[in-house]
Amino acid sequence: MQSQEEIYTKVSATLVEALNVDEEEIKPTSTLQGDLGAESIDFLDIVFRLEREFGIKIPRGELFPESIFQGDPEFVQNGRVTAKGLAELKARMPFADLAKFEANPELSGISDLFTVEMITRYIQGKLTSPNGTSN
């Protein structure tokens, strides 16, 4: 079983390759888009590399859901995620740390959920129970 630190190290190395960033730039809290400059195609690249590195299968939309709310007014109102939307997020991304987001659930802040430690937690959960995403 790989420790969280080992997983984190491998995740960092994966991001160095996929995003062409320096290892020093990567911190657990770095956001993929904001801090590390990831674009849409990079997410698929990251998924491919993680699958290869860890020998796992990552189904489409599991690690990086493409559009969770689809503009559904039950989930989003006035650019803010509703309580129901937050519940949906928790269900879809149990590996994401929503504490900060819950305090100010602006829809535009969703991309900040995608951090290096989020990927690490996802992989950890995946290696513990390959069929589920929960840890």
Next chain:
Amino acid sequence: MQSDTLARSASKDNFLARRSGSDENDMRWLWIDRFVEFRSHKDPRGGAARAVKNLSLAEDIFADHFPGYPIMPGCLILEGLAQTGGILVGEANDYQQKVVLAKIPWARFFKEAVAGQQLIYDVELLHLREEGASVKGRVSALDPPAQEGEVIAEAEIFFAHLDQSRSQQLFGDHNFVFSGELKHMLGLAKVLAGRKEGA
């Protein structure tokens, strides 16, 4: 296929204008001459393809790149590799989905390619799924009278499958990726392969 390494640098207008013509009016954006091997992803050994490109001094690119020193531009070497790989990816969906070059995570160039050589593009499929695919490619140059090619470049190339609505929005109904010329080229490869088997 007209995947385009230059697309990122080309302005959007030029890019669209170049794509919107009919097959007859499209510029001949073919950077491989012929497929010599083609193995579908359905093969248990995995998908792979080999294509060749002969570098002729008569090609327009060599007039400017460079006068008296005709070397193949690196970006066009990558384009040939991307065309070889793109067809491999396209074949997986029977050429129904539009495949576009999305990203080159890395590329390494070891030596120049000069007029008179033959480039050999070897591509293997690394990943293939609904949203996109990635390939690894190697370019060798055969320098007559040598019998063996020498590796001059390597790269990993990423392709995205454009979903229907997005590609409709950008390009209309015209399937710019797998247009007539490339299909003809695949046809030619089959005819020549058949001829060898028959001989």
